[in-house]
Amino acid sequence: MWLPGRMGKTQYYTATSIDGFIADPQGSLDWLFEAAGDGHDERFPRFFAGVGAMIMGATTYEWVLAHERLLDEPGKWQQYYGEIPSWVLTHRSLPAVPGARLSFAAGDVRRVHEEAALAAGSRNVWLVGGGDLVGQFADQGLLDEIQLGVAPVTLGGGAPLLPRRLLAADLTLTAVEHDARFVYATYQVMHR
Ligand SMILES: NC(=O)c1ccc[n+]([C@@H]2O[C@H](COP(=O)([O-])OP(=O)(O)OC[C@H]3O[C@@H](n4cnc5c(N)ncnc54)[C@H](OP(=O)(O)O)[C@@H]3O)[C@@H](O)[C@H]2O)c1
Numbered sequence: 001m002w003l004p005g006r007m008g009k010t011q012y013y014t015a016t017s018i019d020g021f022i023a024d025p026q027g028s029l030d031w032l033f034e035a036a037g038d039g040h041d042e043r044f045p046r047f048f049a050g051v052g053a054m055i056m057g058a059t060t061y062e063w064v065l066a067h068e069r070l071l072d073e074p075g076k077w078q079q080y081y082g083e084i085p086s087w088v089l090t091h092r093s094l095p096a097v098p099g100a101r102l103s104f105a106a107g108d109v110r111r112v113h114e115e116a117a118l119a120a121g122s123r124n125v126w127l128v129g130g131g132d133l134v135g136q137f138a139d140q141g142l143l144d145e146i147q148l149g150v151a152p153v154t155l156g157g158g159a160p161l162l163p164r165r166l167l168a169a170d171l172t173l174t175a176v177e178h179d180a181r182f183v184y185a186t187y188q189v190m191h192r
Helices: 030-036 043-048 058-067 075-081 109-120 131-139
Strands: 010-016 021-023 051-057 086-089 102-105 124-129 145-150 171-178 183-189
Touching: 010 021, 051 058, 051 109, 051 131, 058 086, 086 109, 102 109, 109 124, 109 131, 124 131
Parallel strands: 010 124, 010 145, 051 086, 051 124, 086 102
Antiparallel strands: 145 183, 171 183
16 A cells, blocks of 8 residues: 555565475474575665665564574674664564664554554565564555565475465566576565
8 A cells, every 4th residue: 555655665575485485384494594505695685775664573573583692692683674663563572682773563553554654764664574464464455565585495384475365466476587596576466
């Protein structure tokens, strides 16, 4: 949904397995790091340069906290995300990364989206995941674009990419690229 005066998009940018999972049944992303190898992906810095706000679910936040040991090394948050304002959706009281520009919210995603879009201005709002969280934005007509990096992996189960029913009339393929391993596909979400 284009809010009055808003130039930026609300984008779901994520890596996925071929069979549509963003984490394996144990919540691990080892399969993704293994598939990516040490190849330098220029796409993420290019994408992130357009981001003005980030929103993520509790599991994703907890994964980043644990994986990067952010409570021991809080400065890493700024190294990765700078001063980009971020929102974590949770019903719980989760530890904040000291010094990070981070807010916690719960409930209707429309309120969080309004705050994030305002903060992002002409830049984009990045929905980091997970899938159901992004689905909540799609339900409200607030998802504009999906950018996928499809790893050459099937997982058979895990955290779903986007557990909603969006049909061909809802999604327009706007770009496709590939490298030696990944397919990158961008879809515009049609607001009907
Ligand atoms: N492949 C990739 O590039 C990629 C990208 C992103 C994430 N991931 C991984 O994928 C997995 C995603 O996990 P997930 O599917 O569980 O999703 P998630 O969105 O990260 O977390 C879901 C949790 O967020 C909270 N939540 C969601 N909506 C809410 C709302 N409206 N109000 C309040 N709280 C809300 C709830 O937690 P509580 O009620 O418990 O607080 C819910 O159980 C993680 O393991 C993550 O590391 C992978």
